Amino acid sequence: MLLAAADPETGRAMTDEEIVDNLMTFITAGHETTALGLAWTFHLLALHPAIETRVLEEIATVTGGQAVAAEHVAKLAFTRQVFSEAMRLYPPAPIITRTAIRDFVLGEYLVAAGTIIYVPIHAVHHHTALWDYPEVFDPDRFAPEASKARHRCAYMPFGAGPRVCIGNAFAVMEAVAVLAVLLSAFKVSAASASPPQPIMKVTLRPKQSLVMRVEERHGSASGKPRSR
Numbered sequence: 001m002l003l004a005a006a007d008p009e010t011g012r013a014m015t016d017e018e019i020v021d022n023l024m025t026f027i028t029a030g031h032e033t034t035a036l037g038l039a040w041t042f043h044l045l046a047l048h049p050a051i052e053t054r055v056l057e058e059i060a061t062v063t064g065g066q067a068v069a070a071e072h073v074a075k076l077a078f079t080r081q082v083f084s085e086a087m088r089l090y091p092p093a094p095i096i097t098r099t100a101i102r103d104f105v106l107g108e109y110l111v112a113a114g115t116i117i118y119v120p121i122h123a124v125h126h127h128t129a130l131w132d133y134p135e136v137f138d139p140d141r142f143a144p145e146a147s148k149a150r151h152r153c154a155y156m157p158f159g160a161g162p163r164v165c166i167g168n169a170f171a172v173m174e175a176v177a178v179l180a181v182l183l184s185a186f187k188v189s190a191a192s193a194s195p196p197q198p199i200m201k202v203t204l205r206p207k208q209s210l211v212m213r214v215e216e217r218h219g220s221a222s223g224k225p226r227s228r
Ligand code: HEM
Pocket: 025, 026, 027, 029, 030, 031, 033, 034, 037, 091, 092, 093, 096, 097, 156, 157, 158, 159, 160, 162, 163, 164, 165, 166, 167, 168, 170, 171, 172
């Protein structure tokens, strides 16, 4: 698609260098973020078995016990809510920045052209003015009714406005598919006594490795659960 893409106004196609740059952006912007969102989701599910059970029940109902297929993904609504709530508590991109292109007034401040403005997504997601009990993991916050009245910018793991993440829908679809496939096959539990501390290194990563215990749900060929 990138090779075939042409500017609708000028007809110009991308150079090889521009195509490589775009692919690099897709890989760096798209891989690490989704992987971290998933890592934090597995961590939270390990701490909240009742929610994990609801996810497993949804997967079983939607798939009818068969292998997860593409058409199931859109129907896994609660699993999607779990991923959304994990990204509220641990937004993979915890801060974005904007540079003022001209002087403007923001509240009681005059922001001068050239100022770099930090949008603290992590802080917004944990703000008591916007969220009840913000530190509690509660995927029901993202049920359709509960989300209706929420301000658009109270939750922005993918940013907002004209530069909102181009991979938003793809990332959520991918994450829900990965969760459905892996959770049906494996039970993931916390292997470390202390909860992982988030640390910002461009993305929001666990400070220490997030070590987890992985067991096959249906047991090995010998019938005994096997850990990895
Ligand atoms: C859970 C996964 C993801 C998260 C949390 C995430 C987060 C974000 C955020 C917050 C921005 C806005 C940056 C800003 O406003 O300064 C952004 C932009 C972007 N993301 Fe994602 N992203 C994810 C997945 C992906 C995927 C899968 C792709 C590509 C396949 C992707 C490609 C991009 C690109 C190209 C931009 C720049 C868009 C533009 O400036 O017009 N992202 N992402």
